[in-house]
Amino acid sequence: MRMLSGLLKKFVRNGRMRLYDAGGTLHEFGSGENGPTVTVRLHDAALHRKLALNPELVAAEAYMDGTLTFEDGSSVHDFLTLFSVNRSGLASAGSQKLLRRAWRGLKRWQQANPLGVAAKNVRHHYDLSTDLYRLFLDEGLNYSCAYFRDPEKDTLEEAQVAKLVHIAAKLRLEPGMTVAEIGSGWGSLAIQLARCGAQVTAINVSPEQLKISRQRVEEAGVADRVTFFERDYRELDGKFDRVVSVGMMEHVGVRHFDEYFGKVRDLLTDDGFAMIHAIGRMTPPGTTGPFIRKYIFPGGYVPALSEVFASLERVGLWAADNEILRLHYYYTIRHWRERFAANRDKAIELYDERFCRMWEFYLSAVELGFLHGSNMVFQLLLSRERDAVPIIRDFIVDDERAMLTPAPKSAAKRQPKVKPKTATRTAPKSPRARKKAE
Structure with missing residues (x-):
């Protein structure tokens, strides 16, 4: 539990984590300010070490397996909120720096x-x-x-x-x-x-x-x-x-x-x-x-x-x-x-x-x-070419409004199922388009 306590002391700077270890002992980390208070219980002593070495993966797997649970009205969303507002604290821990360095080394292989x-x-x-x-x-x-x-x-x-x-x-x-x-x-x-x-x-x-x-x-x-x-x-x-x-x-x-x-x-x-x-x-x-x-x-x-x-x-x-x-x-x-x-x-x-x-x-x-x-x-x-897209982006707003504005009922019968859009009239033509028109 010593390794995990050392990590959590560095990690939890905002909010508070109340952690019951596998032996039932309560440990508290964080000031309780600028974040939620979350009560966690571990049901497997092996998690004390595993969480210290690879908390991002092991916490998820322990929750999935039911060996990490929440009490006092806390939820997995509260737990992850606590994690997200303390992200920089976890990244600064020495063991996590080594782990991230290893992940970066495997990055290209992982994304093949x-x-x-x-x-x-x-x-x-x-x-x-x-x-x-x-x-x-x-x-x-x-x-x-x-x-x-x-x-x-x-x-x-x-x-x-x-x-x-x-x-x-x-x-x-x-x-x-x-x-x-x-x-x-x-x-x-x-x-x-x-x-x-x-x-x-x-x-x-x-x-x-x-x-x-x-x-x-x-x-x-x-x-x-x-x-x-x-x-x-x-x-x-x-x-x-x-x-x-x-x-x-x-x-x-x-x-x-x-x-x-x-x-x-x-x-x-x-x-x-x-x-x-x-x-x-x-x-x-x-x-x-x-x-x-x-x-x-x-x-x-x-x-x-x-x-x-x-x-x-x-x-x-x-x-x-x-x-x-x-x-x-x-x-x-x-x-x-x-x-x-x-x-x-x-x-x-x-x-x-x-x-x-x-x-x-x-x-x-x-x-x-x-x-x-x-x-x-x-x-x-x-x-591919510099002038394929209009030189000002007004056409996006013009077309968007045209598609979101219902047609007047009096004109509905006269309109074809697919009508030319207003962008062709409101957006300035590119040099290539003008050349083709000529």
Whole structure:
């Protein structure tokens, strides 16, 4: 217990941890200020040493196994909140510095995602029962950051629709344009883009998601404008007016960034552009936490912007626009965690208690990573040519408002099912577009 006490004295600077060791002795750490008070009980003496050596992974596994429990009204979310507000204290401990150094040394090996392995890693998470995801996602099964205009008033459904519209507005679509979607989830974005008049080629390596996606585009009446393929992004060929990728880059791995952005570049027409939506970090390059890496997203990695832009420089793509969404994912995952908690009994019927504890730990950990950690979301517009994207970004707001504003009832009958969007009138033409018009 001496090793663990030494670590916790350095670690818990905000809030308070009340820890009952395996022998029943109570230890207290922290001042109780600027953080929650959490009561923890250990049921296995082996945890005294294991937690001191690798707390991030062992605490999660002990909670999953039931050998670490909470008392006095404390919860796993309280525990992880205490961890998140003391993150710097843990990083400063000598044993943890050595552990992180080892993780950095293994980083490229841990994120190796060659063909075949990449699909296996993705299926580990996304081929779980869709009924599980229905317990906590919105009706459209959007498993990525939503877009909140008012976090206290917007429902999850409203925020996810706003995200789809925000992305479609950035793509500046016109009827008949071709779009490649890399990593198509359960099909909500493909449906949105098809409703804007685009012909969408969407790829995914999850058979479970593809099955549901094909059903959904049929139900939405856009099956003639969306084609799904079970395919790795490296196996997609052709030329497209637009390329879009949402929540996919996190699965690429740092060794494959050039391969990924090189494929995006090769898929674009000369005057086309891409929209990349992904989780990033505002800190220097790091590693994936051991719990997330082992149990949730094997092969996954949240990149630093320095790694992203260095890769863009190497493959020769213009970064025409970058928007940083700082707290939107925090609000999104808060909804997910609360919905999962409300449907926990149904989740146990689908899986078991250990799985539910793992999922609770995962949702709380990632939610707090966006509240107290370094995580955020970035949305990049990328192009082969400097003038493929309008030189001012007003077109995004103009198109977004046009899509969110209902048409007047008197004009509804006169409007075609897919109408040209206002961006073509309000955004200034690029030099290339003017030359073509002449």
